Amino acid sequence: MNSLQSWPEPIIRVQSLSDSGLTFIPDQYVKPLADRPSLTEPPPPPAEINIPVIDLSQLFSPDRSIRSATARVISRACSEWGFFQVVNHGVSHELMKRIREVWREFFELPSEEKQAYANSPATYEGYGSRLGVEKGMKLDWSDYFFLHYLPESLRDQNKWPSLPLSCRELVAEYGNELVKLCGKLMKVFSVNLGLEEDYLGKAFGGEEVAACMRVNFYPKCPQPDLTLGLSSHSDPGGMTLLHSDDHVAGLQVRRGDDWVTVKPVPNAFIVNIGDQIQILSNATYKSVEHRVIVNSAKERLSLAFFYNPNGNILIEPASELVTEDSPALYPAMTFNKYRLFIRTKGPRGKSQVEALKSPH
Numbered sequence: 001m002n003s004l005q006s007w008p009e010p011i012i013r014v015q016s017l018s019d020s021g022l023t024f025i026p027d028q029y030v031k032p033l034a035d036r037p038s039l040t041e042p043p044p045p046p047a048e049i050n051i052p053v054i055d056l057s058q059l060f061s062p063d064r065s066i067r068s069a070t071a072r073v074i075s076r077a078c079s080e081w082g083f084f085q086v087v088n089h090g091v092s093h094e095l096m097k098r099i100r101e102v103w104r105e106f107f108e109l110p111s112e113e114k115q116a117y118a119n120s121p122a123t124y125e126g127y128g129s130r131l132g133v134e135k136g137m138k139l140d141w142s143d144y145f146f147l148h149y150l151p152e153s154l155r156d157q158n159k160w161p162s163l164p165l166s167c168r169e170l171v172a173e174y175g176n177e178l179v180k181l182c183g184k185l186m187k188v189f190s191v192n193l194g195l196e197e198d199y200l201g202k203a204f205g206g207e208e209v210a211a212c213m214r215v216n217f218y219p220k221c222p223q224p225d226l227t228l229g230l231s232s233h234s235d236p237g238g239m240t241l242l243h244s245d246d247h248v249a250g251l252q253v254r255r256g257d258d259w260v261t262v263k264p265v266p267n268a269f270i271v272n273i274g275d276q277i278q279i280l281s282n283a284t285y286k287s288v289e290h291r292v293i294v295n296s297a298k299e300r301l302s303l304a305f306f307y308n309p310n311g312n313i314l315i316e317p318a319s320e321l322v323t324e325d326s327p328a329l330y331p332a333m334t335f336n337k338y339r340l341f342i343r344t345k346g347p348r349g350k351s352q353v354e355a356l357k358s359p360h
Ligand SMILES: O=C(O)CCC(=O)C(=O)O
Pocket: 214, 216, 230, 235, 242, 244, 250, 251, 290, 291, 292, 301, 302, 304
């Protein structure tokens, strides 16, 4: 049987473990020493270090020099961090609040309601509790809901929760707004890379661009120092807009040998570069490893919106960025093929995109 047809072990909902009041986490969630977060010591980077916060209000100013100044700040954040937060991004704060609330309500539903959407590794769509199908692998302390938003041919609203009643409608409205914001950022990235404004948009498939969403739910954890809510990974797709919990931090971004804990700015989106933009930009921009820590006091919810190339299109370094001195670092590959790695093995740092590098 194809290894992506079914899970190798019975699925246990992390939320039900947490709700059971256990005081020790089961062994499958205990990470090897090297992967555990160091929660008891002060974090090595000074606590005031944060990923850049960028105000997008001037990005479409009629004044060219004002537009360029914002584009330059974005360019620096992409090259130096691969991660930044955006404010004044044009998406309604009210919509952000409503969608957060509706997903919280979803995770609070009785388990039978959620079980109706239990997912399989064939598409990952639905209610899930693991990434990766390797038997005996260490698991993360989180549950999630994964859905396809674009292309339209992959969107099936019957696979989205029918409860709470406003969920489907809100997801559609929210997705629509985020697709617009992603399209704007893709233009800025293209120009910043020295490409035509629509280069990345076309490379992702134009109207056939793909987008999906994962709503992550991190229940309270009795031993947060032994596990992770989401193991270290770079996002396999193009670009991610993360709507993080405004009140509970958890996302950590790799900075050299350190992990920087992102301090979420209320109503901001956290933007990060994924592997497909690393490939298209021939590593001018790099995807950055990140992970999520959990805590014993508060549960956490985050909404990750993944803006991806259409799964059937070959993605390769832009020829404009390939020269004799900087040859193409990656072979051409479709995103459907590329994403099989994380779907099979689960989150594994940056090992996939690094392994693809052609030896020059
Ligand atoms: O929950 C977070 O803060 C990060 C989520 C994430 O990295 C993901 O869904 O890929």
